[in-house]
Amino acid sequence: MDNPNExxxxxxxxxxxxxxxxxxxxxxxxxxxxxxxxxxxxxxxYNFDMLNIKEKHPARQMHDTFYIENKSKxxxxxxxxxxxxxxxxxxxxxxxxxxxxxxxxxxxxxHLPMFNQIEGIYVDENVxxxxxKDLIYRIIFAIFDEDVKIRFRPSFFPFTEPSAExxxxxxxDKKWLEVLGCGIINxxxxxxxxxxxxxxxxxxxxxxxxxxAMLKFGISDIRDFYKSNLDFLEQFR
Amino acid sequence: xxxxxxxxxxxxxxDVSIEDISExxxxxxxxxxxxxxxxxxxxxxxxxxxxxxxxxxxxLNCFYKVNNNLRxxxxxxxxxxxxxxxxxxxxxxxxxxxxxxxxxxxxxxxxPDIESFFKNLDSKKNNFFTDIxxxxxxxxxxxxxxYDFEKIDGSISLEKNIHDRSFTALTNKEIKIDKNDLVFTxxxxxxxxxxxxxxxxxxxxxxxxxxxxxxxxxxxxxxxxKSIKYDLKTEASFRFERGVDRSIQEHVLSRFYEIANxxxxxxxxxxINFSYSDLKIKQIEAxxxxxxxxxxxxxxxxxxxxxxxxxxxxxxxxISIPSFRHDINNQNDIAExxxxxxxxxxxxxxxxxxxxxxxNNNRVVLDQKIxxxxxxxxxxxxxxxxxxxxxxxxSISVDNPLDSNKRFMRTSPKSSLVQNLIxxxxxQKETIKLFEISDFYIKExxxxxxxxxxxxxxxxxxxxxxxxxxxxxxxxxxxxxFSSLDSSFDLPVEEISNEEIRSKKNEKIFYSEIxxxxxxxxxxxxxxxxxxxxxxxxxxxxxxxxxxSRDISFLVKDFDLIEDLATKINEININILKEHxxxxxxxxxxxxxxxxxxxxxxxKRTLQDSEVDKIIDDIVESLxxxxxxxxxxxxxx
Numbered sequence: 001m002d003n004p005n006e007x008x009x010x011x012x013x014x015x016x017x018x019x020x021x022x023x024x025x026x027x028x029x030x031x032x033x034x035x036x037x038x039x040x041x042x043x044x045x046y047n048f049d050m051l052n053i054k055e056k057h058p059a060r061q062m063h064d065t066f067y068i069e070n071k072s073k074x075x076x077x078x079x080x081x082x083x084x085x086x087x088x089x090x091x092x093x094x095x096x097x098x099x100x101x102x103x104x105x106x107x108x109x110x111h112l113p114m115f116n117q118i119e120g121i122y123v124d125e126n127v128x129x130x131x132x133k134d135l136i137y138r139i140i141f142a143i144f145d146e147d148v149k150i151r152f153r154p155s156f157f158p159f160t161e162p163s164a165e166x167x168x169x170x171x172x173d174k175k176w177l178e179v180l181g182c183g184i185i186n187x188x189x190x191x192x193x194x195x196x197x198x199x200x201x202x203x204x205x206x207x208x209x210x211x212x213a214m215l216k217f218g219i220s221d222i223r224d225f226y227k228s229n230l231d232f233l234e235q236f237r
Numbered sequence: 238x239x240x241x242x243x244x245x246x247x248x249x250x251x252d253v254s255i256e257d258i259s260e261x262x263x264x265x266x267x268x269x270x271x272x273x274x275x276x277x278x279x280x281x282x283x284x285x286x287x288x289x290x291x292x293x294x295x296x297l298n299c300f301y302k303v304n305n306n307l308r309x310x311x312x313x314x315x316x317x318x319x320x321x322x323x324x325x326x327x328x329x330x331x332x333x334x335x336x337x338x339x340x341x342x343x344x345x346x347x348x349p350d351i352e353s354f355f356k357n358l359d360s361k362k363n364n365f366f367t368d369i370x371x372x373x374x375x376x377x378x379x380x381x382x383x384y385d386f387e388k389i390d391g392s393i394s395l396e397k398n399i400h401d402r403s404f405t406a407l408t409n410k411e412i413k414i415d416k417n418d419l420v421f422t423x424x425x426x427x428x429x430x431x432x433x434x435x436x437x438x439x440x441x442x443x444x445x446x447x448x449x450x451x452x453x454x455x456x457x458x459x460x461x462x463k464s465i466k467y468d469l470k471t472e473a474s475f476r477f478e479r480g481v482d483r484s485i486q487e488h489v490l491s492r493f494y495e496i497a498n499x500x501x502x503x504x505x506x507x508x509i510n511f512s513y514s515d516l517k518i519k520q521i522e523a524x525x526x527x528x529x530x531x532x533x534x535x536x537x538x539x540x541x542x543x544x545x546x547x548x549x550x551x552x553x554x555x556i557s558i559p560s561f562r563h564d565i566n567n568q569n570d571i572a573e574x575x576x577x578x579x580x581x582x583x584x585x586x587x588x589x590x591x592x593x594x595x596x597n598n599n600r601v602v603l604d605q606k607i608x609x610x611x612x613x614x615x616x617x618x619x620x621x622x623x624x625x626x627x628x629x630x631x632s633i634s635v636d637n638p639l640d641s642n643k644r645f646m647r648t649s650p651k652s653s654l655v656q657n658l659i660x661x662x663x664x665q666k667e668t669i670k671l672f673e674i675s676d677f678y679i680k681e682x683x684x685x686x687x688x689x690x691x692x693x694x695x696x697x698x699x700x701x702x703x704x705x706x707x708x709x710x711x712x713x714x715x716x717x718x719f720s721s722l723d724s725s726f727d728l729p730v731e732e733i734s735n736e737e738i739r740s741k742k743n744e745k746i747f748y749s750e751i752x753x754x755x756x757x758x759x760x761x762x763x764x765x766x767x768x769x770x771x772x773x774x775x776x777x778x779x780x781x782x783x784x785x786s787r788d789i790s791f792l793v794k795d796f797d798l799i800e801d802l803a804t805k806i807n808e809i810n811i812n813i814l815k816e817h818x819x820x821x822x823x824x825x826x827x828x829x830x831x832x833x834x835x836x837x838x839x840x841k842r843t844l845q846d847s848e849v850d851k852i853i854d855d856i857v858e859s860l861x862x863x864x865x866x867x868x869x870x871x872x873x874x
Contacts, residue, residue, distance in 0.1 A: 010700055012670060014608050014768065015618040022605060022768040032591030035598035040623075041633070041678050041685055056458035058282070058478070063465055067636040068646070073685065075635075095593040101623075107639050114622050124592055129576065130533030131589035143770065152581035154266025154573065156281035156564075162532075162573035164581055184531060187569060201531070218776040228619040228657035230666050231779045 013236040017116055017225055020213040021099045024118050027142050031135070033097040033120055038082030040101055041073050046081035048074075050192045051159040066103050066113070075103035078206065079119045080159060086121075087193035092200045093124035099209065112222060116209035121185065123195060123202035129162060129184055132203040136166055136182055139205070143212070144168060151176065160204050161186045170215075177215065180207035238288050239358050242274045244350065248294050250302040261300045262293070265577050275357065285457070285479025286561040289378025295561075299547045299578045309491040312336060318507035320449075321392040326459075327513035329419050330395055330431070332483050333453040334510040336490040337386055338366075340446055344500035347372075351496070366441050366448045369496050371472070379452060379481050379489045380473035382429060384439040386447040391424040395431065404430060405437040412467050419459055421451075432460040432477040434469045452490050454483040457563070482561035483516050519558040521571060531572040533587055534579070544578045545571070600689070603753060604674050606763040607691060614718065615700055616670040616693065621653035623675070631679040648679050649750060650692030655738050658694050662742050665784055670695040670710075674753070689753045693718070694733075696746040703832075706820035715747045723759045777840075784815060784838035785849045789857060794828045794865040805860055806833060811852060813837045813844065 014022075025035050047053075048060055058064060059077065066075040082098040090096075099118035107113050122135070133152065140150055149169035157163045160183025167176040182205035187197035195202075210222050217236075219225070224232055242255045249258075255271055262269050262278060267287065269278040280287045287293055294305040318337050324330060343365040346352065351372050355362050358375070362368050366383040374380050402414040404427040414420060414427060421429035428436045432455040441448060457480040464474035487510055494506060525541040542552045551557040558565045565571065576584060608618055624635065624643030632645040647653065650673045661669045672693045678685055695715055699705035716730045733746040740746070753760075793799055806817055814837055821832030835856065837849050861867040 010615050010702055012612040012614070012616040013618065014612060015620050017620055018608065018618060019768055019770070022601070023770045025601065026768065029595045029597060032593045032595050034593070034596035035601055037598060037600055039687060040676060041687075054458075056461045058461060061462050061465065062637045066638075068633050069636070069680070069685075071636055093592045095591055103623075105637065105639065113624070113639055113643075122589075122591065122593070126530075127589075128533035128587065129531060129572070130585055130587035133584065134586040134589045137586055153263060153268070154577045154581060156266075156283045161567070161569035162576050162581075184569060184572075187567060216770060217774050220778065224779065226620060226622065228617075228621070228660060228671065229664065229779055230617060230661050230669065231664070233617040233619075235776060 011237050013233050015225075015233065016213050016217060016219075016236045017209055019236060020209050020216065021116060021118060024139075024143065024207075024209075024212075025097060025099055027139065028097045028118075028120055031095070031138070033095040033122075034086075036082060036086050036096050036098050037100065038076075038079075038085050038098065040076055040103070041068065042076040042081045044074055046084050047076050047078075050084045050189065051080050052186050052188045052192070053158045057158070062105075064105055066105055077104055078102050079117045080206070083119060083121045083204070084189075084193060087123065087190075087195060092195060092202075093122075095122040096120065110222060112210070112226065114226075115222075117206055118209060119204065119206040121202055121204045123185065123190070123200055125200060127184070127201040127203050132182060132184060132205075135203065136180070136205060140166070140168060140179065143216070155181060155183075157181060157183060159186050159189050160184055179212060179215065180205055182206070238278045238280050238293075239272075240276050240278060240290055240293055241353060241357055242276060243353065244290050245276075245293065245297070247350075248290075248304045249297065250304065253301060258297065261297060264580050264582075265296050265299070267293075267296070280479075282479055283564040285476055285481060285563070286378065288476050288479065289374070290376050292378050292561070295549055298549075299544065309488070309495045311487070312491045312494050312506070312508045313487060315506055315508040318509040320509055322509075322511065323392065323394045323396075324511060324513065325394060325396040326419055328456070329459040330453050330455050331513045332486055332511070332516075333395070333451065334486040334490055334508070336450045336452075336493060337505070337507045338448050338450065338494065338497055338503060339386075339505040340365075340448075340497060340501040340503045342502045343446070347500060364441050364443045364445060365501065366445060366450070366497070369493055369500075370450070372496070373489060373493055374472050374476070377485070377489050377492060378476060379485060380432075380476055381450050381452045381489060381493060382435050382473070383441045383445075384428070384435070384449040384451070385441045385445045386449040387445070388439045389423060389449055393428075394422045396420065396422060399425065399427065401425060402427070406430065406434045406467075406469060407437055407440050408434070408469075409437060410467075410469070412469075415466075418463060419455070430463070430467065430469070431455060433464050433467065433474045434471050450490060450493055452486040452493075454481060454486060480563040484560040486510070516560060518560065519565070520555040521558065521565070521568065523552055523554055523556050524568060527568050528572045528575055531569060532576055532584060534584060536575065536579070541575065544575055548574060548578070550574075602765055603757060603760060604689075605765050605768075606760050607674060607753070607756075609766040610722075610760070610763045611672050611693070611718075614670075615668075616672045616695070619654065619657050619671050619673045621647075621650065621657070621673060621675070623647055623678075625652065627652060629679075631681065633678055633680055633685060646678050648677055650675060650677075650690060651694075651748060651750060654692050654694040654748065655733065655746075658696060658746065659738060659740055662696070662740060662744075665786075666697070668698045668701045690750060691753055691756070692748070692750045694746065694748045696742075696744045701818055701820070701834075703819050703822050709745070710747060711745065712747055715749055718749075719756065719759060722762055726756075726759060780815075780838050780840040782839055782841075782843050784836050785844050785846065786837075787835045787849060787853045788820070788832060789835065789853065789868055790821070790830055790832045791860070792828060792830055792867055792869050796827075796829065798863075798866050799829065799831070802831065802860060802866055809856060813839050814852075 079098045086096040097120040151167050152164045155163045155165040163183035166180050185202035185204050190197040267278050269276050294303050370381045404412045419431040420427045428439045455477050460477040464470045525538045545552050549559040625645050625647040626642040628645050629648045638644045676687045678687045695710050699708045719726050730749045816836045823830045
């Protein structure tokens with residue numbers, strides 16, 4: 001039989017996680033970021049040590065992280081090791097972003113063992129907290145609306161200092177919801193990557209793609225993303 | 238961490254409301270919720286020092302006049318306790334103190350502050366000494382452990398690697414302790430899993446009048462993970478895991494004595510402290526210019542000092558870090574302290590101009606081109622979990638899987654896509670066309686390698702709309718899927734039998750899988766689609782109830798009315814009408830037969846045939862108002 005002419009077939013759809021991930025990567029690329037990628041199976045060195053996550057940190061325990069092949073490697077728990085690999089290969093200034101699957105040992109109605117993240121870093125001279133705020137505003141305005149209310153609050157990540165979580169106000173629900181984490185790259189991490197922290201500083205941010213897709217598309221159950229239900233997927237044509 | 242508002246207010250001289258305090262804590266990075274005169278505060282894991290009333294007051298000292306200098310008569314002058322104690326693990330526990338108390342006339346009711354703690358924070362009363370210990374954990378954040386001193390009849394050791402590792406916890410739970418875990422022993426029997434929970438054999442009871450109170454500093458790294466390992470999560474383990482103050486063990490026991498003395502008649506009390514190394518106070522250079530550079534602000538040296546001093550730091554040329562702040566190590570940590578008090582939201586935005594050039598990623602571009610091509614042919618992208626129960630020769634095994642069905646990393650998308658197909662077959666889908674692009678990891682000798690692969694699965698009708706409704710997917714359809722890019726390309730395709738996958742359907746199933754590098758050159762010709770978020774999106778939650786379909790064949794005798802019929806059908810607004818589609822179109826002479834399928838589904842319930850039949854009657858009646866458009870064989874009223 002003839003191959004069907006694509007113009008008359010009904011279109012299928014990209015997965016909503018892909019739509020979200022690629023949209024944000026393209027947005028960041030337009031700002032000046034280079035898109036990089038890295039392996040999902042990582043060494044503890046890149047996934048934890050280089051990121052200032054100490055050996056006894058709870059995140060490294062068997063109940064939080066998937067280990068494989070007699071603890072020789074881990075399934076990456078965040079996309080940050082990709083940034084580490086990127087930093088080791090480059091000299092500042094550089095702006096890197098990466099998105100992909102990450103794994104944590106969770107499985108309940110609000111957490112999945114596999115989910116997706118996007119992270120970005122910018123390392124240069126005089127990268128400051130004020131400039132980090134500017135970038136975060138620009139990202140959020142581009143994803144949501146220019147009139148969205150944004151707030152920053154202190155948080156804790158071993159690889160950034162100061163660290164912040166960022167919330168936006170949803171008028172419909174009248175509540176603040178967290179959309180991303182960010183901070184100034186901890187000088188320890190820069191030094192781990194052979195970058196002179198006295199000369200250079202950096203900013204970093206990361207966001208959960210499922211969470212953002214849920215907020216953006218109005219999806220209430222995270223598990224719906226991975227059922228491959230055509231009634232669900234058809235809505236993203 | 239729950240804190241009573243009355244406890245905070247009593248120690249703050251300013252006139253503050255619970256909302257004021259909530260907002261102040263929020264600014265400082267402590268998310269919280271206001272309950273009935275209670276603040277439920279989410280403390281980040283680096284701030285173990287905030288897990289007490291005292292710790293929260295330390296933080297609020299930035300904004301309010303706080304009385305947090307709890308002063309008690311020291312127990313240092315007490316007669317020295319003659320305790321046969323040996324610490325064999327001084328690196329894990331460099332500081333430990335013991336206080337013995339013999340008391341009588343123990344109070345049944347405590348001071349209002351302590352009674353309020355038990356009543357309003359749902360803390361269960363146990364016995365006199367344990368109650369004081371529990372209250373002190375709340376007030377000062379340093380756990381203490383009470384042994385019934387009458388039950389201590391030998392030497393106590395703090396050690397690891399003991400021979401008999403059986404232990405019965407206070408909760409009666411029987412545990413086999415790992416050899417590397419820190420325990421207190423008495424005559425070679427474990428009496429306390431250090432920093433986690435005491436044992437049954439030496440526990441206090443209502444009859445206890447003579448108590449030995451232990452207050453130790455355990456390194457957090459020694460304690461981390463143990464409470465989860467033994468499923469013994471306690472207030473003590475929560476605090477030790479996050480780090481406690483090494484400098485105030487004696488102070489805490491002094492406070493213990495004060496409370497006990499207020500609520501009983503103390504006959505005897507003795508004290509001893511074991512310190513195995515000097516407490517080193519960390520220092521960082523006081524460099525306000527550096528802080529201003531990190532944050533891009535301009536605060537004065539005076540303000541810089543004031544903020545830090547209010548947080549308990551000593552500032553001269555150097556900043557001396559308080560012993561309770563394990564999280565402060567460098568100038569960036571100091572910058573965060575300053576920023577918290579100024580308020581992250583009060584630090585201005587300043588334009589960031591990138592000195593970099595953007596750069597795409599070949600892999601991302603290639604993936605996008607394949608997705609664009611396949612979605613244009615009506616395929617839907619799936620993303621699946623990488624875990625599998627199936628072991629291949631080169632499978633990577635997961636050491637700690639979620640369950641036995643997820644012990645291996647999948648080496649192919651096939652089984653996931655088959656499951657996706659079966660899932661949709663069970664939901665009455667007649668056209669199923671799915672694909673997945675993913676990395677697959679395998680073992681190669683002692684190394685791990687990966688391949689990026691594309692899997693495609695399809696079954697049923699080529700499309701649910703005319704003209705493809707009556708065409709079934711066959712092997713040629715999938716084999717020629719890339720023929721418009723390269724007519725000579727031979728895509729490997731296999732037919733999967735329904736029996737093999739235990740499907741009850743009769744539709745043929747076809748599957749193809751290929752490494753992306755093998756189609757890279759061909760795919761590069763596909764234009765890339767620029768994805769953007771849709772401006773508006775009206776997502777409908779997927780119904781879990783079955784759908785009901787009805788096919789109606791209209792006869793149209795005036796070609797000008799075809800579009801009119803289609804418009805009217807598009808305008809039908811019935812909330813259970815999930816979709817309608819034209820599946821057939823046949824012209825003969827001066828008339829045309831058009832087949833429409835109407836699919837009904839409720840998000841709340843299973844529909845009945847009778848109610849769908851009634852709706853169909855209404856639709857047919859409303860659409861066939863003239864003799865030129867009607868449904869042959871339909872019994873009109």
